[in-house]
Each structure stands twice: as C-alpha cells, then as structure tokens.
Amino acid sequence: MAHIVLLMLFDDVDTLDFCGPLEVFSITGQRAIGPVPFSVTTVAERQLPPVTTRSGLRVTPYYTYANAPQADILIVPGGLGARHEQHNPATVNFVRQQAREAEIVFSVCTGALLLGAAGLLDGLRATTHHRAMDELAETAPACSIVRGVRYVDSGKIITSAGIATGSHVSPAPISHWGLYHSSEPNMARRPSVPHRTQWKPPGSSLNCRLA
Numbered sequence: 001m002a003h004i005v006l007l008m009l010f011d012d013v014d015t016l017d018f019c020g021p022l023e024v025f026s027i028t029g030q031r032a033i034g035p036v037p038f039s040v041t042t043v044a045e046r047q048l049p050p051v052t053t054r055s056g057l058r059v060t061p062y063y064t065y066a067n068a069p070q071a072d073i074l075i076v077p078g079g080l081g082a083r084h085e086q087h088n089p090a091t092v093n094f095v096r097q098q099a100r101e102a103e104i105v106f107s108v109c110t111g112a113l114l115l116g117a118a119g120l121l122d123g124l125r126a127t128t129h130h131r132a133m134d135e136l137a138e139t140a141p142a143c144s145i146v147r148g149v150r151y152v153d154s155g156k157i158i159t160s161a162g163i164a165t166g167s168h169v170s171p172a173p174i175s176h177w178g179l180y181h182s183s184e185p186n187m188a189r190r191p192s193v194p195h196r197t198q199w200k201p202p203g204s205s206l207n208c209r210l211a
Helices: 015-027 080-085 089-101 109-117 130-139 165-169 171-175
Strands: 003-008 038-044 073-076 104-107 151-153 157-160 197-199 208-210
Touching: 003 015, 003 089, 015 038, 015 073, 073 089, 073 109, 080 109, 089 104, 089 109, 104 109, 109 130, 109 157
Parallel strands: 003 038, 003 073, 073 104, 104 157
Antiparallel strands: 151 157, 197 208
C-alpha cells in the first residue's frame, strides 16, 4: 500500500517549496515493477477560493483540514505565508494533529516556523532559511538552532534550509523506507534528484557535501 504524502498549502506559500517535493515523491518508483511507493496529495484550510502562491499560481487542494487523510509523510513548505500561518490556530493545530500519527514530518525553508509553533521542535535540533534563524529561535525557544547546514534529520522530524532544499533533501525522508539506496541493477526506485549535492552555505565560499 502506498505511503500517503500530504503537502500543505496556504496563501503566499513559495511555489518551489512544495512543487519540488511533489515532483520527487511523485516520480519515485515509477520505473519499478509493481505499485508506486507514494501517493501524493495536497491539503489547505480551504479549497475555494484556490490558494494563491507567492508567485501568483492558483492551486486548488484536494483536501481541507476537515477531511484530510492521515499522512505518513507530512510536508510543510515555507514562504511568506508560513510566517502568517504560524499565528493561525487552525493551521498549527492541523500540523500538530497530523504529526501525532505521521511517520515523517518534513519542513522546507520557513515551514519550520509552523513546526515550532506546534511544539514539534522542542528538545530537537533544527534548521531553516538563514534569514529566519532568529525568528525560529523565538518561535521555538526549546529548540537548538543549527546554522550553516542544508538539513537536520532528527528521525521523525526533518527540517531543511532555503527554498531549493525541498527537492534536494526529499531523498532523505525517502531513504527512511530504504527506497533510495536500491540494490536493483537499474536503480528503478531511485528518485531523479541526487542525494549528494554540492552546496555553499550562505556567506561561505566553501563547498559542503552533505549526505
């Protein structure tokens, strides 16, 4: 049975924050024989009017908070909208409730603010966009903020840095099911995004290679 990947949407979400993971999870396993490992869908507080992303794209989610299925993987994107939604009780409560049964909760960029507002980062290490570090520290004072890394994998909770990390880091939660490092000769279940990527931390001239 396919694992349910639930992508959260809200007004002023960064398009790449959710489109990157959507593509990675959607195509994983498509070349393999048998059922695909993930079923990807979207959720927002409302269906109509459509959610408007920061770039002006209008998206109608499949589900609302009221009728959404339980996620195996909950993906929380960022953007300017995340800064607003951390003060929205409906959104924060939805994240908290889904996280109770989810196997993985994965935030992209400033989506970590929603995890912090829901109390999910207490006692954990986490990261976010380099310009939102101080804000995350205020939102989640019991969290240890990690700077200069692409992502922090705390097991059930995975937080990632800037906007492009949504697609670059998606193989990390995929690897929790052993689907990334495949023993099959044709690597049929590998996502198309490399798990190891060259990256320069903000303000740095050094390349970092993170697994």
